[in-house]
Amino acid sequence: MAKRNQKFGMGWFGWAVIGVIVLTVAASSLFFFNLFGFSNALFDGQASGSDEPISEETRQKVKKINETVGKSHQEIGTFVSKTHDFYNDTTGYGDIASLDWDQQQKRAEQILASLKNLLPEVNQKALKSDLKHIRGLANEIKSHEDTEKVRYLHRMFHDLDIALNNYKAYDKIWNVTETLETSN
Known part of the structure; x- marks a missing residue:
């Protein structure tokens, strides 16, 4: 029997697992930032609750x-x-x-x-x-x-x-x- 020259490959199962992990991290991050009001800080360039002091x-x-x-x-x-x-x-x-x-x-x-x-x-x-x-x-x-x-x-x-x-x-x-x- 001839030995097959096998390269390391992840296959569809490996890519599916990585996809699930990436989606979970992204969804968790969005939830966390929205829950604690950090989305404005990220997208508006302002820290939440800390604007310029009143003159x-x-x-x-x-x-x-x-x-x-x-x-x-x-x-x-x-x-x-x-x-x-x-x-x-x-x-x-x-x-x-x-x-x-x-x-x-x-x-x-x-x-x-x-x-x-x-x-x-x-x-x-x-x-x-x-x-x-x-x-x-x-x-x-x-x-x-x-x-x-x-x-x-x-x-x-x-x-x-x-x-x-x-x-x-x-x-x-x-x-x-x-x-x-x-x-x-």
Whole structure:
């Protein structure tokens, strides 16, 4: 019998195993990066949660808004703070990817009920406009499951919490409110 000259080859089984391993690593990486919010850091060139610090000029503007608008609308400041805490708890640290829609829609209804009582008392034009915008978003969330609307609503409450309550737990300003119109 003649000896066959056999070269080392992986064959279809070897390539299949390597393919499964590569796909598993890629899928796990995507899941991990999305879960912990690192995808923005990879694709936008920014580190998650660590943007440029707020300028001194912006800090002074926030202080002025807090001392004027914030002091004259303390009841709204309390509403904003509590609602911002809700969104931090339910959408922060990757939770936006797995929202409890019943919970989000109940909160939207609560926001609408609160605004019904609070809006008539607001005399500051920019704040009134922001609260009307929030009312529109809450109405949309109440009837449609739209993650981007929830994200935007969270950002509005974040910026208003900075403006009205001098919220300091996070230095990012999203620039989505008229009340805190600023350029970092």
